Amino acid sequence: MIPKPKQRKKFFNRRKFCRFCADKDFALDYKSPKMLGLFITERGKIIPQRITGNCALHQRALTTAVKRARALALIPFTETHA
Amino acid sequence: MREYESIYILKPDLPSDVLQTIQDKITEILKKQKGHVLHITDWGKRKLAYRIEKLTHGHYFYCLFLDEGTSISEIERILRNDDRVIKFLTVKLKDKVNAEDRLANPSTPPLPPEELTHSDGYDRYDRGPGRGRSGGDNFPGLEGDDGMGQMNS
Numbered sequence: 001m002i003p004k005p006k007q008r009k010k011f012f013n014r015r016k017f018c019r020f021c022a023d024k025d026f027a028l029d030y031k032s033p034k035m036l037g038l039f040i041t042e043r044g045k046i047i048p049q050r051i052t053g054n055c056a057l058h059q060r061a062l063t064t065a066v067k068r069a070r071a072l073a074l075i076p077f078t079e080t081h082a
Numbered sequence: 083m084r085e086y087e088s089i090y091i092l093k094p095d096l097p098s099d100v101l102q103t104i105q106d107k108i109t110e111i112l113k114k115q116k117g118h119v120l121h122i123t124d125w126g127k128r129k130l131a132y133r134i135e136k137l138t139h140g141h142y143f144y145c146l147f148l149d150e151g152t153s154i155s156e157i158e159r160i161l162r163n164d165d166r167v168i169k170f171l172t173v174k175l176k177d178k179v180n181a182e183d184r185l186a187n188p189s190t191p192p193l194p195p196e197e198l199t200h201s202d203g204y205d206r207y208d209r210g211p212g213r214g215r216s217g218g219d220n221f222p223g224l225e226g227d228d229g230m231g232q233m234n235s
Contacts, residue, residue: 030173031089031144032195033131072089072171073130073140074195 016053020061028058030065033074040066044076083117083148083181090161090170091140094127100166101141108145111156117149118185125194134168142194148181 020028029035039047039054039062046066049059069075088108092101101124109119125142134140154172161170 031192034196068171068173070131072091072169073132073134076131 018053018055018058020058021055028061028065030068030072031074033069036062036066036069036075040075042079044070044078083179083184084151084174085120085146085148085176085179085184086154086172086174088145088147088157088170088172090143090145091130091134091168092143093135093137093166093168094139094141096141096166101143104164104167105143105145107160108147108157111153111160112147112149115149115153115156117147117153118181120146120148120184120189122146123192123194128194129197137168140168144192144194146189148179148184 019026026035039052041047046063049056052059054062066075070077090104092104105122108122111117112119123144125144127139127141130138130140158170158172161167
């Protein structure tokens with residue numbers, strides 16, 4: 001296979017950061033589905049901290065928040081069972 | 083004293099006196115055990131994220147109270163045995179709250195949260211084959227690479 005000329009580097013590194021640490025007003029609350037919606041996928045899965053850049057502490061807190069919100073039917077467990 | 087919050091979901095379309103009786107029951111239990119209700123807020127009828135008992139909507143109530151922890155089991159027992167209640171959740175917020183101070187400084191009840199809709203930036207991480215991992219631009223709210231950068235460079 002002929003190597004493509006001038007192939008640009010596909011990815012670049014930008015430092016990810018934990019949004020909960022950076023912004024103290026950005027409160028983590030299981031009662032606000034809008035905020036949790038930023039950290040779950042379309043299918044309702046929790047997005048890994050690898051992607052979001054959350055720190056371990058806040059990712060753990062987020063996990064419990066998402067699970068509580070699911071229990072209260074504020075956010076879905078999955079999309080398919082609706 | 084500890085501070086707790088309870089959210090319970092009732093069936094929609096219940097007469098308002100039933101809603102009141104359930105509120106009164108909770109208040110009564112707490113009074114007996116020397117707890118205090120800070121506020122009970124009606125969040126109104128909301129769409130459930132998934133069907134519960136074949137219902138698509140529920141009537142949410144939010145209750146904030148102080149208690150020693152002795153009446154939680156009683157409140158939950160009542161909610162569990164009442165078939166008009168479809169879901170409930172109690173969460174401990176704070177340990178060691180000074181009841182007098184807390185009652186002197188009442189907080190404003192939180193507004194009912196907005197419902198989650200599909201346009202709210204659900205991410206597209208697991209959309210299916212061919213998408214997802216390979217596309218670093220699939221995360222509208224989250225800038226940066228997808229964590230796989232070093233492998234391809």
